[in-house]
Amino acid sequence: MSRFQILPEAVEGNDTTLMPCAACDVREMTICSVLGGHELDRLAQIVARVPVAAGQTIFQEGDDAEHVYNIVSGSVRLFKLLPDGRRQITGFLFDSDFLGLALKQHYAYSAEAVSPTVVCRFPRGKLERLFDDLPKLEKRLLDEASNELIAAQDQMLLLGRKTAAERLSSFLFALARRQNNRHVELEMTRTDIADYLGLTIETVSRTFTKLRKLDIIDTPDAHSVVIKDASVLKDMAEGE
Amino acid sequence: MSRFQILPEAVEGNDTTLMPCAACDVREMTICSVLGGHELDRLAQIVARVPVAAGQTIFQEGDDAEHVYNIVSGSVRLFKLLPDGRRQITGFLFDSDFLGLALKQHYAYSAEAVSPTVVCRFPRGKLERLFDDLPKLEKRLLDEASNELIAAQDQMLLLGRKTAAERLSSFLFALARRQNNRHVELEMTRTDIADYLGLTIETVSRTFTKLRKLDIIDTPDAHSVVIKDASVLKDMAEGE
DNA sequence: CGGGACTTTGAGCAAATTCAACCATTGTGG
DNA sequence: CCACAATGGTTGAATTTGCTCAAAGTCCCG
Structure with a gap:
C-alpha cells in the first residue's frame, strides 16, 4: 500500500535550524558521535530532518541512492522482493541506526517505516565528499558496515x-x-x-x-x- | 578434519621477496589496485604469501583477528556452526577476493581452503594503521564491505x-x-x-x-x- | 585393483506451508 | 453510539517441499 507514496520534501536548514545536531537525542549513538562540535557543524549544514508516516516508503530497491539516513526515532524495515511478491526482510532498523549502507549508486533494497519515524537525511554525495576532511566519519562507517556484515552472517x-x-x-x-x-x-x-x-x-x-x-x-x-x-x-x- | 590443523608460518620478506606485490598476478583486481608503486611498497613491507592446502583451516570463528588476507589463487569457504554441528557456509571466496571483513577484534566466522590456495596475509593492526597514510585503501575496503553487504542481502x-x-x-x-x-x-x-x-x-x-x-x-x-x-x-x- | 570419499537415487517421514475458518481489534459511516 | 467492514492474529486440516534413512553406484588415488 505504501508502494506509491513518496517522502515529503523537507527544506534543509529549516527543521534543521529548529533541531540542530548538537541538540540531537541520538547523536551520541550514531555515526555523528565521532565528530566534535566544529566538525558537527559541517554535518549539520547538509542534513535535513524528515518525518515518515507508518507504512511509508523511504526509498525503493533500484532507486538512485541520493540520500543516506540516520534513524532518529521509530522503526524501519529493509527488504527485497521476488517478481511474484515473495518478500525477504533483511533487517529492522531502530533509533540511532544508520540507513543507506551499502554505499552504492543504487539502493540494493527497499526501506519503509514500520511505525511513525523521524529520519535524519544526508545527501550521499555530499557526505562522501566530507570523508576527506573528516576521516573519522569514514572509519565509523566502515565500522558500521562491519557490524552489519556480522549481523547478516548471523541471519544467514x-x-x-x-x-x-x-x-x-x-x-x-x-x-x-x-x-x-x-x-x-x-x-x-x-x-x-x-x-x-x-x-x-x-x-x-x-x-x-x-x-x-x-x-x-x-x-x-x-x-x-x-x-x-x-x-x-x-x-x-x-x-x- | 581440518579443524586442528594450523597454518604454516611464512617468514615475512622471504616469500615476499621472491614474489613482490608489483609482480602479483591478481594485484589489479584486489584492494591493492588503488595503490601506486610507492604506496604499494608500504603494503609489501607488511605482507606475507602463504600456501594453504585443501581442507586446511585459515582461521576459526572467535579467534583473535590477527590477520586479514587477499586470496591469490584457489578457493575458500566461510562458515558458521551451530553447537550440534549444523553448518551454514556464508560465502565462497576465489582469487582476488578479500578475506577478513568484518574488521573486528575477533573473526565472526571460520575460513577453510576448499582447494589448494595461496593467500596474501596482512597483520590487521598494521594494515589499519596504514589507513591514515593511504586513505584510498580504506575507501576501497569500505567499497569491498558494501559489495559484501549486497551479496549477503541477496543470500538472505x-x-x-x-x-x-x-x-x-x-x-x-x-x-x-x-x-x-x-x-x-x-x-x-x-x-x-x-x-x-x-x-x-x-x-x-x-x-x-x-x-x-x-x-x-x-x-x-x-x-x-x-x-x-x-x-x-x-x-x-x-x-x- | 581395492578402498574410501563422494554422489545419486529411492522410500517414507516430518516440518512447515497452504487453504480455510474463525476471532479480536480498530476505525468509519450511518 | 452502534453496526460492520477491514486488518491482523490464531487455530485446524490437508498438502507439499525438502529431510532422513538406506542402499547402491562412481570416481579417484594410492
Missing part, C-alpha cells in the same frame, strides 16, 4: 539452518538485548516477522504459542512479549 | 524465500558470471553447496538432476556444469 545461519522455534527465539532474544528489557515491544506485524525469519505468518503464530506453552515467554497482547526464561530462550536461539 | 533472499531449484540456479548463475564462462567448474563438494544453499546434499543432487532433465544444464561430471540455457537459468534464479 538462522535462515539456512535454524528451526522455526530457534528463529523466533533468536529474534526475540536480539530484540530484548536491543531494547535492554525483558518486556519486548514488537512494532512490526506477524507478516513482517515471518518475512524476516523466512517463515509464514501461520508458523510464526504457532511458534509464539509453542514458546508460550513451554513457559519461555508470555504474550500479554500480540505486540508485547515478556521473556520469562531468558536462559532457555538464549539456548533455544543458539540451537542447543 | 535466497535462503529465506527461494525454492531449491531457484537456489541452485542462483548459485550456478553467479558462478558462471564470476568465472565468465558457460562451463562452470565446481571446486566444492555437494556438501559444501548444500551448506551454502541451506539444503541437504540429497536435495542438491536431486535438483541437479532436475535442472539436467529440464535441459537447462549439463553435468559432464560432478564438478563440471555446462549451462545450456542461460536465460532460463537466470529466470529460474530470479524466481520468475
Whole structure:
C-alpha cells in the first residue's frame, strides 16, 4: 500500500535550524558521535530532518541512492522482493541506526517505516565528499558496515539452518538485548516477522504459542512479549 | 578434519621477496589496485604469501583477528556452526577476493581452503594503521564491505524465500558470471553447496538432476556444469 | 585393483506451508 | 453510539517441499 507514496520534501536548514545536531537525542549513538562540535557543524549544514508516516516508503530497491539516513526515532524495515511478491526482510532498523549502507549508486533494497519515524537525511554525495576532511566519519562507517556484515552472517545461519522455534527465539532474544528489557515491544506485524525469519505468518503464530506453552515467554497482547526464561530462550536461539 | 590443523608460518620478506606485490598476478583486481608503486611498497613491507592446502583451516570463528588476507589463487569457504554441528557456509571466496571483513577484534566466522590456495596475509593492526597514510585503501575496503553487504542481502533472499531449484540456479548463475564462462567448474563438494544453499546434499543432487532433465544444464561430471540455457537459468534464479 | 570419499537415487517421514475458518481489534459511516 | 467492514492474529486440516534413512553406484588415488 505504501508502494506509491513518496517522502515529503523537507527544506534543509529549516527543521534543521529548529533541531540542530548538537541538540540531537541520538547523536551520541550514531555515526555523528565521532565528530566534535566544529566538525558537527559541517554535518549539520547538509542534513535535513524528515518525518515518515507508518507504512511509508523511504526509498525503493533500484532507486538512485541520493540520500543516506540516520534513524532518529521509530522503526524501519529493509527488504527485497521476488517478481511474484515473495518478500525477504533483511533487517529492522531502530533509533540511532544508520540507513543507506551499502554505499552504492543504487539502493540494493527497499526501506519503509514500520511505525511513525523521524529520519535524519544526508545527501550521499555530499557526505562522501566530507570523508576527506573528516576521516573519522569514514572509519565509523566502515565500522558500521562491519557490524552489519556480522549481523547478516548471523541471519544467514538462522535462515539456512535454524528451526522455526530457534528463529523466533533468536529474534526475540536480539530484540530484548536491543531494547535492554525483558518486556519486548514488537512494532512490526506477524507478516513482517515471518518475512524476516523466512517463515509464514501461520508458523510464526504457532511458534509464539509453542514458546508460550513451554513457559519461555508470555504474550500479554500480540505486540508485547515478556521473556520469562531468558536462559532457555538464549539456548533455544543458539540451537542447543 | 581440518579443524586442528594450523597454518604454516611464512617468514615475512622471504616469500615476499621472491614474489613482490608489483609482480602479483591478481594485484589489479584486489584492494591493492588503488595503490601506486610507492604506496604499494608500504603494503609489501607488511605482507606475507602463504600456501594453504585443501581442507586446511585459515582461521576459526572467535579467534583473535590477527590477520586479514587477499586470496591469490584457489578457493575458500566461510562458515558458521551451530553447537550440534549444523553448518551454514556464508560465502565462497576465489582469487582476488578479500578475506577478513568484518574488521573486528575477533573473526565472526571460520575460513577453510576448499582447494589448494595461496593467500596474501596482512597483520590487521598494521594494515589499519596504514589507513591514515593511504586513505584510498580504506575507501576501497569500505567499497569491498558494501559489495559484501549486497551479496549477503541477496543470500538472505535466497535462503529465506527461494525454492531449491531457484537456489541452485542462483548459485550456478553467479558462478558462471564470476568465472565468465558457460562451463562452470565446481571446486566444492555437494556438501559444501548444500551448506551454502541451506539444503541437504540429497536435495542438491536431486535438483541437479532436475535442472539436467529440464535441459537447462549439463553435468559432464560432478564438478563440471555446462549451462545450456542461460536465460532460463537466470529466470529460474530470479524466481520468475 | 581395492578402498574410501563422494554422489545419486529411492522410500517414507516430518516440518512447515497452504487453504480455510474463525476471532479480536480498530476505525468509519450511518 | 452502534453496526460492520477491514486488518491482523490464531487455530485446524490437508498438502507439499525438502529431510532422513538406506542402499547402491562412481570416481579417484594410492
